[in-house]
Amino acid sequence: MSPLFEPFTSRGLTLPNRVAMAPMTRNFAVDGIPGPGIVDYYRRRAEGEVGLILSEGTVIDRPEARNDPGIPFFHGEEALAGWADVLAAVHDAGGRIAPQIWHTGLTRPQFPDRPRPGEPEGPSGLFRPGEPYGKAMSEEDVADTVDAFVRAAADAVRLGFDCVEFHGAHGYLIDQFFWDGTNQRSDKWGGDTLAERTRFAAEILRQTRAAIGDVPIILRISQWNQQDYKRRLAPTPDALEAWVAPLVEAGADILHCSQRRFWEPEFPEIDGEKGLNLAGWVKKLAGVPTISVGSVALDGDFFGTFSGQDTRATDLGDLEARMERGEFDLIAVGRALIANPDWVQKVRDGRMDELDGYRTEQLAELI
Ligand SMILES: Cc1cc2nc3c(=O)[nH]c(=O)nc-3n(C[C@H](O)[C@H](O)[C@H](O)COP(=O)(O)O)c2cc1C
Numbered sequence: 001m002s003p004l005f006e007p008f009t010s011r012g013l014t015l016p017n018r019v020a021m022a023p024m025t026r027n028f029a030v031d032g033i034p035g036p037g038i039v040d041y042y043r044r045r046a047e048g049e050v051g052l053i054l055s056e057g058t059v060i061d062r063p064e065a066r067n068d069p070g071i072p073f074f075h076g077e078e079a080l081a082g083w084a085d086v087l088a089a090v091h092d093a094g095g096r097i098a099p100q101i102w103h104t105g106l107t108r109p110q111f112p113d114r115p116r117p118g119e120p121e122g123p124s125g126l127f128r129p130g131e132p133y134g135k136a137m138s139e140e141d142v143a144d145t146v147d148a149f150v151r152a153a154a155d156a157v158r159l160g161f162d163c164v165e166f167h168g169a170h171g172y173l174i175d176q177f178f179w180d181g182t183n184q185r186s187d188k189w190g191g192d193t194l195a196e197r198t199r200f201a202a203e204i205l206r207q208t209r210a211a212i213g214d215v216p217i218i219l220r221i222s223q224w225n226q227q228d229y230k231r232r233l234a235p236t237p238d239a240l241e242a243w244v245a246p247l248v249e250a251g252a253d254i255l256h257c258s259q260r261r262f263w264e265p266e267f268p269e270i271d272g273e274k275g276l277n278l279a280g281w282v283k284k285l286a287g288v289p290t291i292s293v294g295s296v297a298l299d300g301d302f303f304g305t306f307s308g309q310d311t312r313a314t315d316l317g318d319l320e321a322r323m324e325r326g327e328f329d330l331i332a333v334g335r336a337l338i339a340n341p342d343w344v345q346k347v348r349d350g351r352m353d354e355l356d357g358y359r360t361e362q363l364a365e366l367i
Helices: 036-047 077-092 139-159 173-178 199-212 237-250 278-286 319-324 335-339 343-348 360-364
Strands: 008-010 013-015 019-021 052-059 097-102 126-128 164-167 217-222 254-258 290-293 330-333
Touching: 019 343, 036 052, 036 077, 052 077, 077 097, 077 139, 097 139, 139 164, 139 199, 164 199, 173 199, 173 217, 199 217, 199 237, 217 237, 237 254, 237 278, 254 278, 278 290, 335 343, 335 360
Parallel strands: 019 052, 019 330, 052 097, 097 164, 164 217, 217 254, 254 290, 290 330
Antiparallel strands: 008 013
């Protein structure tokens, strides 16, 4: 049997297969509320037997937590009622789902014609080194933001979500605390070492664990960010260990390691061109299950998406061989699941020739 279709268990949550839907912002929420179109979109992926759906990024209760008005809230009665509808549809169809809990920090609006109305916040008032943007958070802002992350996770569990994911990748708020390029604070939330700069994320994880008990917590991280695609936050295995160990100690059960192409080795100078990817190294160093991601069964990576490049469906490459070896535990599939809500079923049944490629125009509606 393919390792993709073996069950996986974390803290009592059992997934029937190893495929997660990658979190993808779709910008279809009106006034921050997930409506019927969004409910049906996730229902179709549950009917398609995705092992775990990770929702689009959905923001916490802080002013300016989102950088675009189409992003859903994960707070307030109406938005939470919308999410409860999403959850009910997914569970009715036999699926499992986690919200991806998010604060966009000091990132620019995705669409320049939709400027952010207020003053965005981040660790040091920087979009990237030398580029001031928004305001530096006060001690009080930081405490309230931690609290808002924890409240969102607790609300998710209260509603019945199967687990939660925090977005700590790609240059958004949590990532901005990790990076010395955007975190130049001299208080306890900053510091010269990456280990010191994990304190913000660790505080969120610790308080969330205390609030939600025995429910899996996933944290998404990345070496790169949108401010600097070439950034490598942890350029060596030692640095990587110093980054992820405190996160696991604070309560992360699963680390979701974002890459553009899952087959790319993280430290080829150590284990060669076919060496472990980021999720592989993190699993080895942190000793927790990991999720990998990046261009599964597509012939172009997701950066191309944003410049309008279409892709064709491909085979799985060495994905199953890597999973068979236990390099990582789950694989997240993004664009291929936009193009094929039934991707899991087609792959399981060997109907690879029926897989559609992903085209940017597919983002125009919720198919
Ligand atoms: C339209 C779109 C929106 C995305 N939004 C998010 C997001 O909200 N949160 C996140 O962590 N990653 C986001 N990503 C990145 C995806 O989760 C994923 O890592 C990336 O698409 C690579 O997977 P793929 O090659 O299978 O598409 C987005 C990607 C796309 C294409």
